Amino acid sequence: MRKNIPPSSLARDRRFNRIDTEQRMRDFRDTMVVGNVDPDAEDVADRARRRMHGIFVGEIQALEGAGRTAFDFGTDEVPYELKLDMARQCWDEARHCEISVKLAEHMGGELGEYAEATTLFEAACHADPVFRLAGVNRALEGLAIDVFTQMREVGQALGDPILEYCEDYMLADEVTHVKMGSRWLREVTENDKERRKEALEFQRIVDGLFNFRGQRGEEADSPIRLAREFRKMAGFSDGEVDDIAEMSAKSRAELESERMAAEFRAEAVAD
């Protein structure tokens, strides 16, 4: 079997509509599609469906990524126990795929209704397993912790116990996956601080990309709130969470000044 397959080799049937990360980010810039899943908003059902579809394709790729990491490296490169953890993660992610499909049906959504970008799998294609742990298990599954915590609250607010409990089960698993990432990143780089530093830098780049221009933060109105307590359970330090919050606040401020500049220009034209 081939090792280190590219994202273009991922098997999908015709229901799926693939876009690349660049297109995904362009769409996001144009439409701000992350959007707030506010239980009081009129279009909360649409927003929640879009969010759930994004989670669903993320689950498929998390399954594929963990499977590749279990397979792509020999025990001369990674501890055998790390491979076992990745196999355990595959089991969890396969369950999350099933939960997500049923949840999509429950919410009136449909498979392939929204596009699939392969960003998560791209982060799982790094040649160094430690970078995969940092980029996928810590950055992207850390994001899953934030998203599931929030969607669980949406389920509570909507009085929808199916949504609430599905999110709760998946959240518990994601905390375990991030914890695995924290553990193996620390242990594998114990005697190679430079490699650890570079992997954490990669994690920061992925986190920066997924701040969605400041939409993920700690302010009450942040579309995605950082789940600090669950992140700490999963091996994040307060400093690391502060760092993500700071990145986010910075991009929010940039976005705000861009908005003000655009308003100013529009007023100047009107005058």
Ligand SMILES: [Fe+2]
């Ligand atoms: Fe998952």
Ligand SMILES: [Fe+2]
């Ligand atoms: Fe996961």
